[in-house]
Amino acid sequence: MFTIKEIPKISEAEWSIMKVLWEKSPLTSTEIIQALKEVTSWSPKTIHTLISRLVKKEAIGEKKESRLKSFFPLVTEEECKSTETKSFLKKVYSGSLQMFIANFVKDEKLSQNEIEELKDILDGKKDS
Amino acid sequence: MFTIKEIPKISEAEWSIMKVLWEKSPLTSTEIIQALKEVTSWSPKTIHTLISRLVKKEAIGEKKESRLKSFFPLVTEEECKSTETKSFLKKVYSGSLQMFIANFVKDEKLSQNEIEELKDILDGKKDS
DNA sequence: AATACAATACTACACATGTAGTCCAAAGTT
DNA sequence: AACTTTGGACTACATGTGTAGTATTGTATT
Numbered sequence: 001m002f003t004i005k006e007i008p009k010i011s012e013a014e015w016s017i018m019k020v021l022w023e024k025s026p027l028t029s030t031e032i033i034q035a036l037k038e039v040t041s042w043s044p045k046t047i048h049t050l051i052s053r054l055v056k057k058e059a060i061g062e063k064k065e066s067r068l069k070s071f072f073p074l075v076t077e078e079e080c081k082s083t084e085t086k087s088f089l090k091k092v093y094s095g096s097l098q099m100f101i102a103n104f105v106k107d108e109k110l111s112q113n114e115i116e117e118l119k120d121i122l123d124g125k126k127d128s
Numbered sequence: 129m130f131t132i133k134e135i136p137k138i139s140e141a142e143w144s145i146m147k148v149l150w151e152k153s154p155l156t157s158t159e160i161i162q163a164l165k166e167v168t169s170w171s172p173k174t175i176h177t178l179i180s181r182l183v184k185k186e187a188i189g190e191k192k193e194s195r196l197k198s199f200f201p202l203v204t205e206e207e208c209k210s211t212e213t214k215s216f217l218k219k220v221y222s223g224s225l226q227m228f229i230a231n232f233v234k235d236e237k238l239s240q241n242e243i244e245e246l247k248d249i250l251d252g253k254k255d256s
Numbered sequence: 257a258a259t260a261c262a263a264t265a266c267t268a269c270a271c272a273t274g275t276a277g278t279c280c281a282a283a284g285t286t
Numbered sequence: 287a288a289c290t291t292t293g294g295a296c297t298a299c300a301t302g303t304g305t306a307g308t309a310t311t312g313t314a315t316t
Contacts, residue, residue, distance in 0.1 A: 009302085011302075011303055011304085012219055012303085012304090013303075013304065013305090014303090015219050015220070028263090029263070029264085030262090030263085042304090042305075042306090043305075043306060043307095044262095045305080045306050045307070046304075046305050046306060048263085048264075048265090048306095049304085049305075049306075050303095050304090050305095052264085052265080052266095053302095053303085067263090067312080067313075068263075069263080069264080078231075078235050080220075081220055081221070081231055081235070082235055082236065084216070084219070084220050085216075085220065085228070085231075085232065085236075088212070088213075088216045088220075091140055091143050091212070092143070092208075092209055092212050092213065092216075093209070097232065097242075097246070098242075098245060098246065098249060100213070101229075101246055101249050101250065102249050103206075103209055103213075104213065104225065105249065105250060105252070107206050107209070107210055108210065108213075110250075114225075114226075115250050115251070117226060118225070118226065118229055118250055119247050119250055121226060121229050121230050121233065122229065122233060122238075122243050122246055122247055122250075123243070124233070137272085139272075139273060139274085140273085140274090141273075141274065141275090142273090156293090157293070157294085158292090158293080170274095170275080170276090171275075171276060171277095172292090172293095173275080173276050173277065174274075174275050174276060176276095176293080176294070176295095177274090177275075177276075178273095178274090178275095179294095180294085180295080180296095181272095181273090195282075195283085195293090196293075197293080197294080257316100258315100258316090259314100259315080259316085260313100260314085260315075260316100261312105261313085261314075261315095262311100262312090262313085262314095263310100263311090263312085263313095264309105264310085264311085264312100265308100265309080265310080265311100266307105266308080266309075266310095267306105267307080267308075267309095268305100268306080268307075268308095269304105269305090269306090269307105270303100270304095270305095271302105271303085271304090272301100272302080272303075272304105273300100273301085273302080273303100274299105274300090274301090274302105275298100275299090275300095276297105276298080276299090277296105277297080277298070277299105278295100278296080278297070278298095279294105279295085279296080279297095280293105280294090280295090280296105281292100281293095281294095282291105282292090282293090283290100283291085283292085283293105284289105284290085284291080284292100285288105285289080285290075285291095286287105286288090286289085286290100
């Protein structure tokens with residue numbers, strides 16, 4: 001039997017941790033704290049708390065090979081992005097990517113350049 | 129002096145109320161409850177609570193002309209969508225629409241038709 | 257070995273959110 | 287007029303989140 005993996009809800013602050021671990025893993029808490037030092041001003045204690053919560057949610061796993069625990073993602077970045085995107089589109093744009101893009105073009109005033117770039121991305125020529 | 133309007137944070141459930149009021153306003157709480165009956169299964173009490181919270185956040189206003197209060201948005205749909213979109217892009221895609229679209233194309237497997245439609249939208253031919 | 261430091265575990269605490277329930281007063285119903 | 291219903295104010299309560307602090311214990315240092 002397979003257990004279907006639920007994508008846990010990852011809060012704003014927790015996303016920062018996940019990003020670090022998706023970038024490189026496994027990492028010890030100290031390493032995570034180091035990496036985040038450049039991006040946030042959280043106390044190490046706060047980061048420890050966030051890590052524990054992610055472990056509890058089973059978004060990341062821990063292993064203890066040496067005497068230090070290290071942590072690694074249990075969910076992929078793609079899964080999380082996809083889940084997050086769907087819930088955002090549902091909440092704000094009735095689930096419609098079209099509506100999202102249309103509004104974005106209208107309200108955020110994309111430049112012609114950006115529009116061309118996006119069209120290229122849509123065509124799969126996604127260098128830029 | 130102008131007071132700069134802060135866009136308050138609007139929770140998932142509160143968005144449902146806002147959508148109703150953006151659609152048509154002012155409405156009394158009873159009318160809001162009616163409108164939401166078709167979409168949710170919330171108790172009227174729950175809806176009253178959500179309405180009060182939105183008033184407190186100054187996302188909606190209230191006026192009492194007849195004996196019943198009626199409610200109306202104080203923030204526009206565009207403002208809220210824009211705020212929400214930015215915070216989503218920041219959290220998940222480092223603020224980059226390009227990255228978002230690229231990932232979406234890759235992971236959500238858009239059909240050729242959808243891609244063409246999006247390109248039309250980007251070009252401003254947004255009937256469809 | 258004793259001490260200091262640091263990793264992990266456990267606790268704290270206010271505010272947000274989902275989801276209602278209670279109480280009171282005004283309005284409509286019999 | 288008494289009774290019922292309902293809007294609105296206030297209260298409730300578990301869980302999530304941001305943001306740490308304390309306690310314990312094993313390791314590193316002198």
